[in-house]
Amino acid sequence: MGAARSxxxxxxxxxxxxxxxxxxxDITPLLADPVLLEAAVGCLAEPYxxxxxxxVVGIESRGFxxxxxxxxxxxxxxxxxxxxxxxxHKTIRAAYGLEYGSDVIEMHVDALTLGERVLIxxxxxxxxxxxxxxxxxxxxxxxxxxGYSFLIELSLLNGRVKLPxxxxxxxxxxx
Ligand code: AMP
Numbered sequence: 001m002g003a004a005r006s007x008x009x010x011x012x013x014x015x016x017x018x019x020x021x022x023x024x025x026d027i028t029p030l031l032a033d034p035v036l037l038e039a040a041v042g043c044l045a046e047p048y049x050x051x052x053x054x055x056v057v058g059i060e061s062r063g064f065x066x067x068x069x070x071x072x073x074x075x076x077x078x079x080x081x082x083x084x085x086x087x088x089h090k091t092i093r094a095a096y097g098l099e100y101g102s103d104v105i106e107m108h109v110d111a112l113t114l115g116e117r118v119l120i121x122x123x124x125x126x127x128x129x130x131x132x133x134x135x136x137x138x139x140x141x142x143x144x145x146x147g148y149s150f151l152i153e154l155s156l157l158n159g160r161v162k163l164p165x166x167x168x169x170x171x172x173x174x175x
Contacts, residue, residue, distance in 0.1 A: 003039045008173050010036050011152065025124050025152050025175060031065060040066060040172065044121070044149050045073040047170045051146055054116040055079050057107070057138060059130055060086070063122040066151060070121055079111040079118075081134055092140050096133035105130065107137045114142040121149045125171060128159025135164055 010030040017024040030036050044066060053076045058067025060082045071078040084093065084104040091106040112118065120134050131148060138145050147168030153160070155174045163169060 003043060004173060007036060007040055007043075007151075008175075011173065011175065013175070025154075027062065027065075027123055027151060037069075040151065041069045041073055043172050044070050044151065044170075047168065048074055048119055048147060048149065051119075052117050053119045053146060055112055055143070056119045056121055056149075057081055057112075057134060059105070059120070059122040059134055062124070066123060067121040070119070070149065074119070076119070079107065081105050081107050081137060092137060094133040094136040094140070096129040098129070105133050105137065107141075109141070112138060112141045112143040116143040117146045118143050119147050119149055120145060123150070124152045124154065125150045125159045126154045126157050128157070128162035131159070132162040132164075135167070 007030060012026040012029055014024040014026050053074045055077045056067050056071035057079045058064045064080055068078045084106050087106050087108055090109045092109050093104050093106045095102050095104050118138050120131060122131060125131055135145050145167050150171040152173045152175050153171035160169055
């Protein structure tokens with residue numbers, strides 16, 4: 001089996017979790033397999049090797065897992081973006097729309113410096129709202145988003161149209 005098919009086979013779909021109608025993509029079987037884990041990190045890193053990435057910004061919470069490994073592989077630092085109220089130091093924030101209402105994500109104000117080259121990572125892109133808000137956070141401090149990196153794109157939701165033009169987009173798997 002090729003790497004992509006082996007990775008796809010290790011994603012478990014849990015119907016109606018955490019609420020009715022959601023087909024939740026559970027990546028824990030992939031994470032538990034050292035060969036697949038190595039393959040996933042290698043494939044995620046590949047488009048960005050040699051691109052001068054200074055920081056990988058990972059989105060809470062599953063974006064922290066592969067995101068920090070991706071940072072290590074690219075020789076970059078790792079920056080967590082979290083739901084509001086979770087980060088201990090002074091933060092900046094960005095709001096994004098949900099089906100009903102809106103939510104807020106935050107990043108430490110000093111997590112990035114002017115001109116740093118950033119890769120944004122999450123395990124899944126669904127509607128794209130969180131990833132778009134993350135671009136807003138990075139831009140607020142004058143850093144540059146070079147690209148997006150996702151393990152899985154829920155392509156029917158077409159979340160990538162919410163992301164800014166001219167920024168590289170890579171998703172390893174489609175679901
Ligand atoms: P989005 O709708 O793209 O803003 O996604 C919001 C967050 O929820 C992201 O961090 C995704 O990783 C997560 N997420 C959304 N839908 C799913 C799903 N079907 N399975 C697993 N994670 C999901």
